[in-house]
Amino acid sequence: MQTTFVAICYIATFGGIGLLTAAMMRRARRLADKVPPEDRPWI
Amino acid sequence: MSDERTKSRAAGGPTSTTFTRALGLATLIGLIWFVAFGLFFSPDDEVQGKGVRILYIHVPTAWLAYLAFVVTAVASAAYVWKRTRSLTWDRIAGASAEVGVLFMGITLLTGSLWGRLSWGTYWVWDSRVTTTTFLFITYVGYLAVRNLGGSHHQRAKRSAIIALLAVLEIPLVHFSVTWWRPLHQGESVASGKLSGLMLFSFFIGMIVFTMLYVWLVLHRQRVLAMEDALDDRGLEDALAARRSEAVDAGATR
Numbered sequence: 001m002q003t004t005f006v007a008i009c010y011i012a013t014f015g016g017i018g019l020l021t022a023a024m025m026r027r028a029r030r031l032a033d034k035v036p037p038e039d040r041p042w043i
Numbered sequence: 044m045s046d047e048r049t050k051s052r053a054a055g056g057p058t059s060t061t062f063t064r065a066l067g068l069a070t071l072i073g074l075i076w077f078v079a080f081g082l083f084f085s086p087d088d089e090v091q092g093k094g095v096r097i098l099y100i101h102v103p104t105a106w107l108a109y110l111a112f113v114v115t116a117v118a119s120a121a122y123v124w125k126r127t128r129s130l131t132w133d134r135i136a137g138a139s140a141e142v143g144v145l146f147m148g149i150t151l152l153t154g155s156l157w158g159r160l161s162w163g164t165y166w167v168w169d170s171r172v173t174t175t176t177f178l179f180i181t182y183v184g185y186l187a188v189r190n191l192g193g194s195h196h197q198r199a200k201r202s203a204i205i206a207l208l209a210v211l212e213i214p215l216v217h218f219s220v221t222w223w224r225p226l227h228q229g230e231s232v233a234s235g236k237l238s239g240l241m242l243f244s245f246f247i248g249m250i251v252f253t254m255l256y257v258w259l260v261l262h263r264q265r266v267l268a269m270e271d272a273l274d275d276r277g278l279e280d281a282l283a284a285r286r287s288e289a290v291d292a293g294a295t296r
Contacts, residue, residue: 005094006093006097009096009097009157010078010081012152013149014074014078017149017255021259024262025056025058028265029056029057031273032058035276039268039272039276040057040265040272042058043060
């Protein structure tokens with residue numbers, strides 16, 4: 001039971017972070033097609 | 044696919060810079076180390092057995108959530124103060140709150156599972172657990188308020204006020220274990236309960252999750268900047284279209 005719970009914790013943590021990161025990157029790529037470079041001062 | 048898009052993909056994404064790419068790589072390597080130490084190299088605890096491995100995630104994510112909400116408050120204060128007023132501060136506040144909510148959600152989930160192993164139940168109306176949940180709900184509300192509409196400055200003003208009030212909950216959550224003596228344990232690290240490889244694994248978690256937080260906030264606030272820029276351009280285009288219609292109507296009269 002302990003091993004299962006520890007595994008769920010690690011999978012949920014990194015799965016959640018991975019999903020957020022993937023969604024953020026996808027959104028960034030979509031926006032970059034519409035927003036001109038002058039509105040992106042970091043590039 | 045445009046040349047610009049191909050270039051940004053090759054460079055690691057449209058919100059990347061040399062710094063964020065280096066930080067992202069270091070974080071990824073750190074996370075591999077963290078999982079290796081957290082799951083395999085660190086020993087089991089005498090009392091909690093394998094359950095102690097949840098601590099390496101639970102405590103760093105809780106601290107990072109606190110840090111994220113404090114950053115949200117500081118950035119909000121910088122926006123409210125006239126000398127430093129800039130929508131960049133508002134976007135940093137929003138990005139930090141989003142990452143903080145993610146970390147706080149992970150804290151609650153891992154805490155619930157750890158509670159089942161330690162206390163025999165997933166949930167208890169303990170002061171630390173209850174105040175943490177209240178803090179989580181408050182910041183979910185903060186994110187909801189950010190999406191209410193209006194101009195960017197209206198959004199920034201109303202969310203800054205909420206952020207400056209919401210941060211006052213953090214001392215309540217943190218000191219709840221001292222003030223009310225709940226079921227939730229007190230400090231494990233400062234009291235010297237961790238040592239050797241267990242302490243090392245814990246500190247790897249603290250460092251790696253902090254790096255991850257910085258990386259996520261930098262990218263997220265750039266995504267928010269692009270969303271704001273797109274909103275502004277949409278508004279400018281709509282105004283230009285209305286002016287053009289008005290000119291055409293005047294010419295036909």
